[in-house]
Structure formats: C-alpha cells, structure tokens
Amino acid sequence: MAQSMRSDTPPSIAAAIDIGSNSIKMTIGRADGNGGVEQLDWASEVVRLGQGLDQTGLLDEERIENAIETLGRFAAQARQRGATQVVAVATEATRAAANGASFLDRVRVETGIDVRVIDGQAEAALTFRGLTTEVDLTGLIVVSDIGGGSTELIVARDATVQAARSLPLGSGRLTDRFIASDPPRLEELADCETAAAVAVQAVQALDLPPGSETRLIVVGGTGEFMVRLIPDEAHIDLAAVRLVLAKLATLSAAEVADEISIPEARARVLPAGVAIVAAIAARVDPARIEISRSGIRVGLLLEALSGGVIPAGDSETRAGSGGKQARTDSSVASSPRDASARSFRETMSALIAERWQTVLAAIPIALAGTDIEGVHDVRVASRRLRAAMDVAAPAFPGKWYKALHGTAKEITGALGEVRDRDVLLEALYADRRAAPLAEHPGIGRLIDRVERERVAARSEMESYLRQLLAGSLRDEVERRFAAVEAPPNGTGISTGSAL
Amino acid sequence: MSRAWPVDDVDPEEPVIDNARRVLAVRIAEFYSFEPIVPHPELSEALHDLRISAKRLRYTLELFRPRFGKAGERQIERVKTIQEILGTLHDHDVRIDMIGDELSQLMVEQSRKTRSDIADASPDEVAAIAAAALRPPPDDPRRGLIALLGREHAGRRKAYARFREMWETCAGDGMRRDLVALSVRPLLDRPAKHRSPVA
Numbered sequence: 034m035a036q037s038m039r040s041d042t043p044p045s046i047a048a049a050i051d052i053g054s055n056s057i058k059m060t061i062g063r064a065d066g067n068g069g070v071e072q073l074d075w076a077s078e079v080v081r082l083g084q085g086l087d088q089t090g091l092l093d094e095e096r097i098e099n100a101i102e103t104l105g106r107f108a109a110q111a112r113q114r115g116a117t118q119v120v121a122v123a124t125e126a127t128r129a130a131a132n133g134a135s136f137l138d139r140v141r142v143e144t145g146i147d148v149r150v151i152d153g154q155a156e157a158a159l160t161f162r163g164l165t166t167e168v169d170l171t172g173l174i175v176v177s178d179i180g181g182g183s184t185e186l187i188v189a190r191d192a193t194v195q196a197a198r199s200l201p202l203g204s205g206r207l208t209d210r211f212i213a214s215d216p217p218r219l220e221e222l223a224d225c226e227t228a229a230a231v232a233v234q235a236v237q238a239l240d241l242p243p244g245s246e247t248r249l250i251v252v253g254g255t256g257e258f259m260v261r262l263i264p265d266e267a268h269i270d271l272a273a274v275r276l277v278l279a280k281l282a283t284l285s286a287a288e289v290a291d292e293i294s295i296p297e298a299r300a301r302v303l304p305a306g307v308a309i310v311a312a313i314a315a316r317v318d319p320a321r322i323e324i325s326r327s328g329i330r331v332g333l334l335l336e337a338l339s340g341g342v343i344p345a346g347d348s349e350t351r352a353g354s355g356g357k358q359a360r361t362d363s364s365v366a367s368s369p370r371d372a373s374a375r376s377f378r379e380t381m382s383a384l385i386a387e388r389w390q391t392v393l394a395a396i397p398i399a400l401a402g403t404d405i406e407g408v409h410d411v412r413v414a415s416r417r418l419r420a421a422m423d424v425a426a427p428a429f430p431g432k433w434y435k436a437l438h439g440t441a442k443e444i445t446g447a448l449g450e451v452r453d454r455d456v457l458l459e460a461l462y463a464d465r466r467a468a469p470l471a472e473h474p475g476i477g478r479l480i481d482r483v484e485r486e487r488v489a490a491r492s493e494m495e496s497y498l499r500q501l502l503a504g505s506l507r508d509e510v511e512r513r514f515a516a517v518e519a520p521p522n523g524t525g526i527s528t529g530s531a532l
Numbered sequence: 533m534s535r536a537w538p539v540d541d542v543d544p545e546e547p548v549i550d551n552a553r554r555v556l557a558v559r560i561a562e563f564y565s566f567e568p569i570v571p572h573p574e575l576s577e578a579l580h581d582l583r584i585s586a587k588r589l590r591y592t593l594e595l596f597r598p599r600f601g602k603a604g605e606r607q608i609e610r611v612k613t614i615q616e617i618l619g620t621l622h623d624h625d626v627r628i629d630m631i632g633d634e635l636s637q638l639m640v641e642q643s644r645k646t647r648s649d650i651a652d653a654s655p656d657e658v659a660a661i662a663a664a665a666l667r668p669p670p671d672d673p674r675r676g677l678i679a680l681l682g683r684e685h686a687g688r689r690k691a692y693a694r695f696r697e698m699w700e701t702c703a704g705d706g707m708r709r710d711l712v713a714l715s716v717r718p719l720l721d722r723p724a725k726h727r728s729p730v731a
Contacts, residue, residue: 131605134598377551378544420591423536424555428544457627464680475676479634 046073048111049333050104050121052148054083054181054205055302056254057100059107060330061114064338069166070331074114077254078103079298083126083182083205092130097139105144120337121148122329124156125182125203152387153199156329157185160252161194163331168323173247175239175317178328179255179306181205184229186313188238196238200394202229204255204306210406217304219282225305226278228398229312231407235397237507239316249319252328254299255306260324261293269322271314277307381425386514388418392444393507396498399448408455408494412448415441433513440506447497450490454483534581536588537562552596556715559589563611564708570699573692576625583618586611593714600714607711610702617695624688631684635677642674 048061058077065071080100085093104121111119127133128150137148151159160178164170170192178185182203188195211224233239241247251259260266262277281289281304289300314322392414398407422438461483465476539558542551566582569575590611597604646665653661668674 131597376545377542377548380548416591420595423588424539424592424595427539427542453626456623460627464683468676468679471670472676472679474671475673475678476680477676478638478673479631479677479680482630482634 045338046114046116047118047120047334047337048107048114048116049330049337050107050119050146050148051329051333052082052100052104052121052123052127054086054124054126054183054203055079055081055299056181057082057103057107058254058330059111060334061111061116062331062334062338070334070338072331074110076107076110078106079296081181081205081298081302083129083203084209086126086130086182088209090129090131092126092132092136097132097136100136101139101143104140104146108144108146118337119146120333121146122151122156122159122333123148124151124180125153125201128152129182153183153185154197156183157187157197157199158194159332159336160185160329161187161189161197161332162335163327163329163333164250164252164325165192166331166335167327168250168325173241173245174250175241175247175313175319176250176252177310177313178252179204179309180253181302184309184313186233186236186239188241198236198238198394199390200232200236201391202232202309204302204309207305207308208302212305215285215301216282216288219279222278222282222304222308225308226312227401229309230315231397231401232394233312233316235394235502236316241317246320247317249314249317249322250325251310251322252325255303255310256324257326258293258295258299258303259307259310262289266324269324271311271318271322274307274311274314274322278304278311281307377425378428381421381428382514385418385421385425386510388414388421389441389510389514392418392441393502393510396444396502400495400498408448408452412445412452415444415448419445433509437509437513440501443497444501447494451487451494454487454490458483458487534584548596549599552592552599553715556589556592556596556711559585559592560708560711560715563589570696573689576622579618579695580622580625583615583622586615586618589711590615603710603714607707607714610707614695614698614702617691617698621688621691621695624684624691628681628684628688631677631681635674635681638673638677 046061046063048059050057050059056077056079059075060072061074062070062072078099080096080103082092082096082100084096085091108119123133123137127136127148130136133150137150141147156178157176161176164176170189173190174188176185176187176189178187180203182201182205184200184202186198186200188197207225207228211228212221214221259274259277260269262280263269263273265273284292286297286301289295289303290297293300295303310322392411395407395411395414399411401407419438419441422434422441426434426438458480461476461480465473465480468476537558539555541554563582563585566578566585569578569582572578590608593600593604593608593611597608600607642665646661649661650658
C-alpha cells in the first residue's frame, strides 16, 4: 500500500488518500512528536465514484477517468510537499464494484499509487485511531463516519472500542435511491431518514444503558458541512440537525454549495447525509453531538508515520466484553503469511461473516415495508450469502453450519414468496391497463387472488424474520465466524459481486 | 429442484485459488449435464433445473471473479444471459399454471351455480339458464383469463426461442471450452504478492 519514494531514510512526511464513494481526499502530514499528526496540507475532489453503482454494479468509466486524473494530481501535490510515502485506501464503492480491481490496476499503472481496499471494520478502526489524537475519548461515545456508500459506527468507552459496525448506508446511496428533486422534497428526506433509521435500529451495539451521557461524534464531510448550516456550533442536538434538514428542503444544491462553499456535486448528497445523522442521533439520544474533522486519513497517517502498522493489540482497537476485536486492515497486510496463501476455510469464514452482517442489517428495512425494494435487497443479500455458503460447505462439516446454511435458505424463501408476488402484481396491473375492458374482470380476479396471497406471505415473512432477529442468530453468526482474520486481501474472493 | 452436485475434493486448508478451480469444474459439469433437455421446450421442470444450475455456475464465477479476470467476466455475462432468459421462461410457466388454476376454479364455481340455478328453476326457466351458461356475458371473467393465458403461452414460446438461439450462439462461440479453460487457469496464474486486494 505504501509507495516508497525514498526508502533509505525514515519517512517524515506522508500523504494519506481516502478514495470514498463521494470524494477523494488527501491529507499530508508529519509526526508532531507527541504521538499525533501535524497536518500540512490537504486536497479534496468530489468524484462521486459510487454514483449508479447500486444500479449497475460497476464504477462508471467517466468517473474512473476523473478519479485517476485526481489521484495523479494528488500524487504530484504530495511530492511537492515533500511526502516520502503515499498511503491510499479505497472503501465501499471500490470494494463493491465488479470492476474495482481493474480500476485499482489502472491507478497503480497510471499514478504509481498502490491502493489498499479496506473493509468496514478496518475503516472503523482507522477512523478511531485518527480520533485518538484529536478528540477527548473519555466516557461513552458513538462515532459515526458517514461516507457516500457506507456508514461506519463505533461504540467506545474510555478510548476503548466496544463494537464497530459497517452499514450499507451512505449519502450518495440514499440520494440515488430517494432524492429526485432539487431542492429535495420533505417526503424524500423523510424516506432517507426512515431507511437510515431502520438500518440503525438493527444495530444492537447502540442499545446503550439508559441515562448514559453519550456523546455522538460525527466525522467526515457530512458533519463538517452540516455544521456550517448550524448557527451555534457549540450546541448541536437532534433539533438542530432537523432544522438543517428543513433548511436543506428549501435550498437547491447550487444554493447550498454557494452558502457553505462546497462543490455542487457534494451539496447534492449532503441532505441524505444529514438525514443519516438525524437517524443516528434519534437512536443514540446523545447528550451532545460533536463534529470532528479528524478521521480515517489521520489514522492512516499515524499508521504510516509509526512504521506502517497499528499494533493488533493496541488498546484503542481492543474489544470490550464481547470479545471481538475491532480489526485493522494493516494487521492483515502485515501478516507474515502472504494473503493469497490464506486457507480456503479462513477466507470463506470471513466472507460469510461479512455477508451475514449485510443480511442482518438489511432485514429491518424489509420489515419496515416502507420501501418495496427492501424485500428485494434482503433477498439479494441472502442469495449472495448462500452462494458463499454453498461453495464453502465442504470446509465446515459441523451440524451448526448446516443449520445456518438452512437458515440462509429459509430467508431467501420467505422473502421470495413476497417478492415473486410483488413482481407478478406489477405485471398484472400493467396487463390490465393494456387489455380491452372485457378482459378486466378476469385479470382483476387474478389480481385479487395474488393480493390475498401476498398479504399472507408478507405476514409469514414478517413473523419469520422477527423471530430470527429476536433469537440468537446474530450471536451464533458472530461466534461461529468471528474467530478468523479479516476478510481476504488478494485471495481472489469477490466481496462485492452483484449476485 | 435438483440438488447441487457435491464438490468432493475441496481442501479447506489449501488456498482459495486451488479450491476455486475445483468448485468451478464441478459447476461446469453440472450445467452441461442438462444439455440433452435443451431441445425440449415441454420439459418445464428440467429447464427450471437448468436455470438453477446456471445460477450456481454464475455465483461461483462471481464469487471468484477476481481470479478469473476479463475471461471470467465474459463467461459471467453469457451464463447470466442464459439464466435470465430461462428465468423469463419460468415466470411464464408459473403464470400459466396460476391462470390455468384460476380458470379451473372459476369454471367449477360457474358450473356449481348453473347446477344450483337449474335445481331451483321452473321448467320454463331452464332453457334461459342453459343459454346464459353457453353464451357468457361480455364481462365474464373467463374472457380475461383465457386472453391472459394466450398471451402467456405466446410469451413462453418467444422466451424459449430466445433461449435456444442464445444457447446455440454460446455453443458456437466455444463457451464450454472457455469455461473449462477458466477452471484450469487459476493454478497456472497465481497472484503476485501484495497485489491490490481485489485484483
């Protein structure tokens, strides 16, 4: 990952680049002598690499060109500032896209930057590492890093991570899905917040003790730009966030861009990002909300400037009582074993854990019933999970695996009954619209039948899924699949194909 | 639904790339075991099983897609197209069954009503009841169901024709040869150390 420009002397200045779904950002810095980072320069470009990804499964060619051009420019800027290392990571958009690998190949060839793709856990760990130098981490805190394609949530107490979760929620993703108007309509913002609330609701780690004085720390561009629309930065609460949302419903992207001095493309996805903040704040009910401009790039700089590795046993990333460790990708990269030699069992175990998490995070959206695609999303996620579990079955001969495999299949089946009827109804309504009047009673009779079946199927599905969420499935998944290293790097497994 | 063919020689302790080849080889064999049913449009269930087999093959290719590169992408596209056309065919089969079932139920209901009407009717009314039963009114639901059934059958024929054409095109282009080549390539092309994670 590190591009050494001068390998014979220890690096004193480094550049950290974060290739997200919305923006590519770079921070150049050096060690400040107190365990922190002195930031010397920065750059940011809104590329929206993840735009349309949910629809096509691919990174758009034009956006790839823009990204490569931006990275080339950033590399030159880093050299000019005397950086001896360039470290770069790519997150959700690149890890999910079918052509993510060829994009990174081109980046390496055309800019000389070797980019590391990191998973949500590593993203969360690096973000937290970055915060340790700039934010008071005593007491109970929830950190949210809202990206364009995913949102990382970290729960920590007294600078020790208790849990880290990555949700398939992002400002770009929700914008693509729910916001068509400019300015966004209030209903569109409500749809964004509902979708976010449903996903956030499922995060058990956010079930915090009542009365705890929790602080919510929002990192990343969403927090930074949102706060520019809040008159009194010292007192940010849920009401203030909701006022920002209301204000954003009256301003076009161009007006927002003008008011807070950000690119229009970034302003376009800001409302959905703020809706995610509102959903998280509503769930956590924090004593106060804070904004931090630190984050993943500072974590990366710390990693690079301290020799490239965040110790796996570092207290900042050690788990709490749950026993699961918030892993950093660097611990994988620095493993003595070549990643490609990781065993099939280890690799598949990590992949299956990740896919289970995706299914479990998506189920509440299907249960909410506010988005017809919610059912489809869980079904697709469960199919992807089953694809991995089918292939991995010979590596896990235990009965417990068969039981979990069976559960994955049942989830697909339970949702399939509803989804099939959703699709059938859509076709029948279209048929009736196009048919002569004399045919309407017959088609109507069929529609009534399918509607009745759909209600019954939906009720069965809801009861099944609620039972699943209430049971020990989540714990069982974590227990069975958590004892392995982080998901594979360079092992040849695709973590983001659109199955 | 047919069960997936087992992959007996997976070694959990070996690297992924070695096992990917083994899994793919079995999925290719399973997929082509359905070749004999391709010319038989009437074998709805077997065509559905072929679709499921195509899905398993595609998922395997997608799961290991970083290993298979551009050649793999081409195979994914081919298998996906075949699977999708077979999906359309299956949707028609499901709807044909459902409409046929609804039509049967409707006719049973109408038949019962006719019997009940006749049982309660005076001898003078029987002829009128029979006429109504034999010449249904313009809004009789059977019209819509029968018309719909006709459209579904036409759609199914079209989907099957597209499937045959696609299958033959793929066969002519050497799809099986290309797939088999993929299933042996990973062993010959191990990744260099420290490549990009999804490369």
